Amino acid sequence: xxxxxLGAPGAGKGTLAQRLVSVFGxxxxxxxxxxxxxxxxxxxxxxxxxxxxxxGALVPDEVILGIVENRIKEKDCEKGFIMDGFPRxxxxxxxxxSMLERNGLSIDAIVExxxxxxxxxxxxxxxxxxxxxxxxxxYNVISSPPEKNGICDKCGSPxxxxxxxxxxxxxxxxxxxxxxxxxxxRFYSGxxxxxxxDASGTIxxxxxxxxxxxxxx
Ligand code: AP5
Numbered sequence: 688x689x690x691x692x693l694g695a696p697g698a699g700k701g702t703l704a705q706r707l708v709s710v711f712g713x714x715x716x717x718x719x720x721x722x723x724x725x726x727x728x729x730x731x732x733x734x735x736x737x738x739x740x741x742x743g744a745l746v747p748d749e750v751i752l753g754i755v756e757n758r759i760k761e762k763d764c765e766k767g768f769i770m771d772g773f774p775r776x777x778x779x780x781x782x783x784x785s786m787l788e789r790n791g792l793s794i795d796a797i798v799e800x801x802x803x804x805x806x807x808x809x810x811x812x813x814x815x816x817x818x819x820x821x822x823x824x825x826y827n828v829i830s831s832p833p834e835k836n837g838i839c840d841k842c843g844s845p846x847x848x849x850x851x852x853x854x855x856x857x858x859x860x861x862x863x864x865x866x867x868x869x870x871x872x873r874f875y876s877g878x879x880x881x882x883x884x885d886a887s888g889t890i891x892x893x894x895x896x897x898x899x900x901x902x903x904x
Contacts (some may be wrong), residue, residue, distance in 0.1 A: 690769045696860045697807040704771045717771040741886035743859030748778045762829045800886035819844035
């Protein structure tokens, strides 16, 4: 099955995607994670992306479309993929439709995670992420803390706060979301594959809801 996860920053897209990967063996494609890896590797792409990301703006569509087209052609995506944080603009969504057609692929479910702005700010200012770029496990000091303070349960690396999760940048990311990304709800909501999920519940209840409503096995 191939999924698109839609939702505001902090709605829980990455958390849900990581659970779907571990239970069903799907592949998570997070454009944010790909860009952060480029930044830590100091590539030209990373240098270009950093200033947009640090201010809460979006990286230009043509850059993102190129990254995604290369990624979905990789062999592991045959298992089924979850698009986490892409598409994020109407241009990206239209470009993705053409890309899927060119590559003989299709999307089975578009899942929107719906959440309030106050909850976004609460979740993102208390999030911690594993600093190991090949792990990237997500924690929350309030709702899902690690067993040992500041250390990843899975790989033992230090946990960090991302540079874009201070309150000011989170508020800017929300403005960008309403301006550029929320129009995608209208773009996709006419489709029978579209599903809106209340993302204010627990991680377990959201996961069960998505599994039962998509028929994922
Ligand atoms: P990106 O990395 O994609 O960030 P985002 O979409 O803004 O989303 P986040 O990763 O912040 O949140 P999430 O929804 O995954 O929530 P999470 O599961 O971590 O993008 C970063 C930047 O990169 C963008 O601003 C942009 O500049 C650039 N970019 C990326 N893609 C792009 C694109 N396509 N086009 C252009 N630019 C692009 O959960 C958050 C916290 O809440 C965690 O602590 C978690 O433990 C906790 N939590 C999760 N679920 C629950 C729950 N049910 N209950 C309680 N706590 C929960």
